[in-house]
Ligand SMILES: Nc1ncnc2c1ncn2[C@@H]1O[C@H](COP(=O)(O)OP(=O)(O)OP(=O)(O)O)[C@@H](O)[C@H]1O
């Protein structure tokens with residue numbers, strides 16, 4: 297990152313000097329014409345000077361804005377590569393260690409079972425991570441794929457809750473939920489499941505890890521125009537100033553409680569892209585650090601989600 301900043305600083309300085317010189321020349325030009333005795337006959341020169349000045353100022357503002365955007369993107373991509381490297385290396389290192397330990401003689405049956413379980417967990421983590429990267433890249437390039445199907449709302453919520461309970465080795469029923477049993481959605485079911493699983497994964501992941509009992513809840517409600525899905529937790533919360541940024545690609549809240557948990561900052565980017573594709577809106581709500589989080593998805597029934605009861 298430091299070398300890429302150094303490599304663009306020379307062209308930026310040269311471009312800035314060029315813009316300043318051009319502006320100074322044009323201002324000089326305009327002043328000379330204005331101060332000359334016969335402004336009337338040189339009016340066209342004055343117009344050219346003013347138009348060029350406005351043009352150069354507008355181009356330099358646009359150039360600066362796009363440069364800042366590019367630099368932010370480069371910074372995010374660098375931190376993404378760091379987290380990808382970490383997310384790939386740490387389960388691989390753990391797998392190697394487990395394999396080396398399994399090779400030792402004299403291990404008891406129970407120890408072998410635990411090592412195999414750890415290896416399954418690592419493989420699962422790797423495959424979820426790779427799926428996230430592929431989905432994020434697909435939604436970024438194609439805006440996602442649309443495959444419309446029908447699903448009962450309660451079944452969809454139940455399935456996602458069960459997947460996340462299994463993924464985090466929670467007892468069945470640890471995540472509470474409510475959804476009307478008689479509602480059928482006609483929508484991109486796979487996309488909606490990906491969205492809900494990502495939100496539930498975050499809710500569990502960012503909940504306290506100590507002895508406090510887990511509180512994660514999904515509420516699904518429906519009226520004639522909207523399906524509203526809420527995922528509520530009492531975890532680490534999100535500082536108010538970051539409530540919008542959490543949907544940016546690769547963004548993670550820069551606090552210790554987030555750094556100590558695995559993640560690449562892709563999940564909510566995928567969620568937002570898919571919810572938009574479904575014609576809906578996703579918003580994050582939190583009273584701040586340590587105060588829990590409520591994520592809300594509002595799907596508009598008049599767009600790609602049809603509700604039947
Ligand atoms: N329920 C939540 N409670 C607290 N913070 C959250 C919650 N959900 C998201 N965040 C914050 O938003 C950030 C972005 O979330 P996102 O799901 O995109 O990435 P991640 O969970 O860090 O990684 P992954 O790509 O594995 O999902 C998180 O890093 C975290 O700081």
Ligand SMILES: [Mg+2]
Pocket residue numbers: 494497498559563564
């Ligand atoms: Mg996540």
